[in-house]
Structure formats: structure tokens, C-alpha cells
Amino acid sequence: MDGAVKQVSNTQRAVDELRRLIFSGELGAGSDHLESELAERLGMSRTPIREAALILEAQGLVEMRPRKGLRVLALSPSDMRDIYDVLTELESLSAENAARLGYSDEELRHLATAISDMEEALERKDLEAWAKADDAFHAELVRLGRNSRVQAIAGMMVDQVRRAKAMTLQIRPLPVKSNEDHRGVFEAIRSGNAAEARRIHYAHRTHAKTMLLELLEKYRFLHL
Amino acid sequence: MDGAVKQVSNTQRAVDELRRLIFSGELGAGSDHLESELAERLGMSRTPIREAALILEAQGLVEMRPRKGLRVLALSPSDMRDIYDVLTELESLSAENAARLGYSDEELRHLATAISDMEEALERKDLEAWAKADDAFHAELVRLGRNSRVQAIAGMMVDQVRRAKAMTLQIRPLPVKSNEDHRGVFEAIRSGNAAEARRIHYAHRTHAKTMLLELLEKYRFLHL
DNA sequence: GCATTGATTAACGCATACGCAAATAAATGC
DNA sequence: GCATTTATTTGCGTATGCGTTAATCAATGC
Structure with a gap:
């Protein structure tokens, strides 16, 4: 009944996973990461990564720069x-x-x-x-x-x-x-x-x- | 030279336009709108609409509900x-x-x-x-x-x-x-x-x- | 020798296409 | 006649592909 149906979208998984990677420091402050690279790393396509990136950008955790990829924001x-x-x-x-x-x-x-x-x-x-x-x-x-x-x-x-x-x-x-x-x-x-x-x-x-x-x-x- | 090159992405245009539609009341509070409908209305495909929707959702203006479309949030x-x-x-x-x-x-x-x-x-x-x-x-x-x-x-x-x-x-x-x-x-x-x-x-x-x-x-x- | 311009390539923006999930309508059984 | 199940349709999640832009490097001209 509860068979743990994966009711969460890939986008949500990408958000959670990226947050974890950022908080754990695996994605260091100031580091750049291509969408395609992250997509491969999380085993999904670019689209959910992009959607996750937009959400994380709105929350002030990353910055999206054309042709530079996702930048994890550093804090002054x-x-x-x-x-x-x-x-x-x-x-x-x-x-x-x-x-x-x-x-x-x-x-x-x-x-x-x-x-x-x-x-x-x-x-x-x-x-x-x-x-x-x-x-x-x-x-x-x-x-x-x-x-x-x-x-x-x-x-x-x-x-x-x-x-x-x-x-x-x-x-x-x-x-x-x-x-x-x-x-x-x-x-x-x-x-x-x-x-x-x-x-x-x-x-x-x-x-x-x-x-x-x-x-x-x-x-x-x-x-x- | 300055020929007013459209230097803004469709996503940005979608954000601006949707905000305008919401503030002007053309998209009333509580109303639902399909992504495809909005895409046609703004003359672009669903993708930039979706990206704009994610941004507006993060800003608390709309809500994305699977199979219900974008809902303009009402304020109690x-x-x-x-x-x-x-x-x-x-x-x-x-x-x-x-x-x-x-x-x-x-x-x-x-x-x-x-x-x-x-x-x-x-x-x-x-x-x-x-x-x-x-x-x-x-x-x-x-x-x-x-x-x-x-x-x-x-x-x-x-x-x-x-x-x-x-x-x-x-x-x-x-x-x-x-x-x-x-x-x-x-x-x-x-x-x-x-x-x-x-x-x-x-x-x-x-x-x-x-x-x-x-x-x-x-x-x-x-x-x- | 330096600068400027052109070519190549890497990366992204956007569109399109496909598959699945959910809602609705229809049909059959009770 | 009502309920339950099945079929159809609608709409979204995700992937992929293509065109465009920008960055890098090399080559040529000054």
C-alpha cells in the first residue's frame, strides 16, 4: 500500500540533492558547475537541474551565469x-x-x-x-x-x-x-x-x- | 548599432509579462492558467513559461499545481x-x-x-x-x-x-x-x-x- | 611584437516530442 | 438507478535536439 512510491519529481530531488551538496561543502563556495555536469552527477537530464537551479537562485544559494554554469554563492x-x-x-x-x-x-x-x-x-x-x-x-x-x-x-x-x-x-x-x-x-x-x-x-x-x-x-x- | 537588440531572454520577458498581468488583474487572484495557454498568450513555448513560473512561485506570487496549471495566489x-x-x-x-x-x-x-x-x-x-x-x-x-x-x-x-x-x-x-x-x-x-x-x-x-x-x-x- | 579579427568549440536558451499520471466520461454490473 | 470500473483525454514531467551566443585560440596584419 505505502510501497514508498517515489512521489517526488526529479526537480525536487535535484533541489534536495544540490542543497545537500552545497551544505556539505562538496560544492564549495564560489565554485562553478556546468548544468550538464551536475545532470550527469545526479543521474538526470538538464531540465530538472535547470528548474532546481532557478529555485535555488531565488533562495539566494546559487547564481546562474550563461556559459559559466551554476556558481555557488560565497558569503562576504x-x-x-x-x-x-x-x-x-x-x-x-x-x-x-x-x-x-x-x-x-x-x-x-x-x-x-x-x-x-x-x-x-x-x-x-x-x-x-x-x-x-x-x-x-x-x-x-x-x-x-x-x-x-x-x-x-x-x-x-x-x-x-x-x-x-x-x-x-x-x-x-x-x-x-x-x-x-x-x-x-x-x-x-x-x-x-x-x-x-x-x-x-x-x-x-x-x-x-x-x-x-x-x-x-x-x-x-x-x-x- | 543600438538597434534595440533584444538582449533579454524569453524567460525574463515571461517573468515581466506575467507579473504585469497579475498586478493589472488580468490574471485574477485564485485563477488557474494552463502553461500551454500562457505560452500561446505570450507567444513563446512552454519552457520559458515554466521557468518564469518557478521564479514567481519562489517569490510567492503563484503556485504550480500538477494538472491544474498556474494558480495566482489569493491573499487572505x-x-x-x-x-x-x-x-x-x-x-x-x-x-x-x-x-x-x-x-x-x-x-x-x-x-x-x-x-x-x-x-x-x-x-x-x-x-x-x-x-x-x-x-x-x-x-x-x-x-x-x-x-x-x-x-x-x-x-x-x-x-x-x-x-x-x-x-x-x-x-x-x-x-x-x-x-x-x-x-x-x-x-x-x-x-x-x-x-x-x-x-x-x-x-x-x-x-x-x-x-x-x-x-x-x-x-x-x-x-x- | 602586439593587437585585432576570424574560426572553432563549448554551453546554454528554447522548442519540440514522448510517456505517464490524473481527471473525467462512459459503460457495465449489481 | 447507483456505484464501480474502465477507457479516453488532457496536461504535465522529462528528455533531447537544434540554433545561437560567447569564449578561447590562432593567424594575420600593422
Whole structure:
């Protein structure tokens, strides 16, 4: 019955696969790739590759240049600042709205779980696990904000900085302060304090942005 | 030499033309259109139409549904709220950054022009001209904020509400208060008062959102 | 010796064609 | 007469092919 019928189009597969290749770094930042080459690599024809490329271009991950192929976009520190500024605004709005909407403890369970996962990962000094839980926290926060556009945009922005986050993970200071902030945002949401939720989260993101930009300044050689 | 060589791809022409058809209402909200039908209408084959459709879908203007064709997305009041919330946040950020960046009077000329255009249009009760100048003001504000992502996102959001704005233009109260707000934002930017620029613009957008949502509540029949 | 122009080739834009999936209409069985 | 199944049609997903454009390299002229 569920025989796992492959209900997904080749275009969708191409999008997923290309995203994976980009995030894993197999397609490095700034690198060019011909459509035909990618088509062969993914075992499909040029058309679904082109359609996937148009989608990824709209999401800001690649650039299509005639006769040059797909270019995986590199991120300058200025790009990072731009992206983090957007995330700061939209997530802060989400925190405010989440607090205003007044969720039950049950509905906030995912958020709580993400926080304790982070704390636990931090004790174990498991940075990978921490980053994953951190992603989960931010995604869940945005979800609770109940704004479909914010969710879509935040998702795109997170995608764009994914590589950079992974690369700086090893050289950044231990995110101890982050966890305090998360708890603060959580408590503000739980108690319905919208202004406070926004304020704390805004400060949290701003702090993270500053830290990251200083890091990029220091390790200028890092190519994102 | 310049013989007006058509240097633009058919895909780009299709994007432009479809956008125009959507904004003009020739392709009404919620309506379905077959790719082949649109191809014939625009005098090209299905391929550039498909590519254009993928781009427009990524920008949230249409939806591609297998065997149903392209659907022009309709906007619910909830969508409008979501979109205006995003615009509120990102434009407020832009206002703050513009003030912080410290522009000269010369660099602020476009902004000033947009404001006086609005005031003039308002005296003539020329709502069309007012709306156009209002668009110009917001676009210029975002441009001055100097954040490429914000510019791209704000552009998409403005596109999505373009039809709704046009339809409500005739039934909304005269935008007298708007013009005061714009002057306030302008002065704050000119004097480098970042917090004030953000605050005024935030209030301005919030007010406009409330007004629009009440209007939609009242004229429920308006299909956007 | 350098520059400019022409040829060759690589890559893409667009069109067309084919096969499959889904929706609708028709027909048969209950 | 209604429901279920089958056939037909419609429309899209994907592939392929061709014409066009641009980039590279070589050759010739200055």
C-alpha cells in the first residue's frame, strides 16, 4: 500500500540533492558547475537541474551565469551581517508574537526540549549536537510566531549561513551565554511577556552577530 | 548599432509579462492558467513559461499545481497581516540603519522628493500619484538601509500586496497622517537619530496595517 | 611584437516530442 | 438507478535536439 512510491519529481530531488551538496561543502563556495555536469552527477537530464537551479537562485544559494554554469554563492562578512540582521528582526518579532499568542506548556514542549538538549550538549562539549539543538530552537521559535512569510524567509536565511555556522563552530567561544538567553526568551514567552521576549531575543541575536563578525574579522582567511 | 537588440531572454520577458498581468488583474487572484495557454498568450513555448513560473512561485506570487496549471495566489487577511508584519520589521530596521549611516542632504534627495510628491498628490486628491510616491518612499527607505537581503525581501512582500493596495486605495481614508509620519522619519534620518527613525516608522507601519486590516474586515467581499 | 579579427568549440536558451499520471466520461454490473 | 470500473483525454514531467551566443585560440596584419 505505502510501497514508498517515489512521489517526488526529479526537480525536487535535484533541489534536495544540490542543497545537500552545497551544505556539505562538496560544492564549495564560489565554485562553478556546468548544468550538464551536475545532470550527469545526479543521474538526470538538464531540465530538472535547470528548474532546481532557478529555485535555488531565488533562495539566494546559487547564481546562474550563461556559459559559466551554476556558481555557488560565497558569503562576504557584509552578507553575513545583512543576513543576521534580517534574522534578528524576524525572530524577535516571532518571539513577541509567540508570547502574545499564549501557548500552553504542552505546546511549548518542543522549545523546552531544544533548550535542555542544548544545555546537555554543552556539558558534554558536543558542539555538533549543540548546533543542531540551537537550530531546532530557532526554527521552533519562528514556528510559534505563526507567520508563514517569516517562517519561509527565516528558513532561507538560515540556509544561506549554514556553511558559515558549521565552519565557525569549532573556533567560536563556548556558547554559555546563549543558553541563558534561550531560557530567558522561553520564560518570557511562557509568561506572556511579549515585550520582554522580543527584547531578550533581540539582544541575544545581536550579541551572536557581533561575536560572529569579530570571528570573521579575525579569521579572514576563512572562505565561506 | 543600438538597434534595440533584444538582449533579454524569453524567460525574463515571461517573468515581466506575467507579473504585469497579475498586478493589472488580468490574471485574477485564485485563477488557474494552463502553461500551454500562457505560452500561446505570450507567444513563446512552454519552457520559458515554466521557468518564469518557478521564479514567481519562489517569490510567492503563484503556485504550480500538477494538472491544474498556474494558480495566482489569493491573499487572505491573515496573509496581509503576515506580510505587513514583515515589512514593518524590515523597514524599521532600514530606517534605523539609514539614520545611523548618516546621509547627506543630497543623498536623501530622492526620499525628500518622494515625500513632497506625496504631499502634492494629496492636495490634488490624486490617489494614484500618491500611491506611486508612497511606493517610491518605502523603496528608497529600504535602499538607504543598505541591506541587500532586506531589499530583496521587501520587494517581494510589496509585490505580494500590490493588488490589495490598489484595490483598497479607493476606499481607504485619506492618508493625511501618513505624510506626517514620513516627514518624521525623514527628519530622524537626517539628524542621525536612529532609535527615533525606527520608532516612528514602526508606528507608521503598524498604524497602516491596522487600518488596512479593519478595511478588509469591513469589505469582506473584496477578493484579493 | 602586439593587437585585432576570424574560426572553432563549448554551453546554454528554447522548442519540440514522448510517456505517464490524473481527471473525467462512459459503460457495465449489481 | 447507483456505484464501480474502465477507457479516453488532457496536461504535465522529462528528455533531447537544434540554433545561437560567447569564449578561447590562432593567424594575420600593422
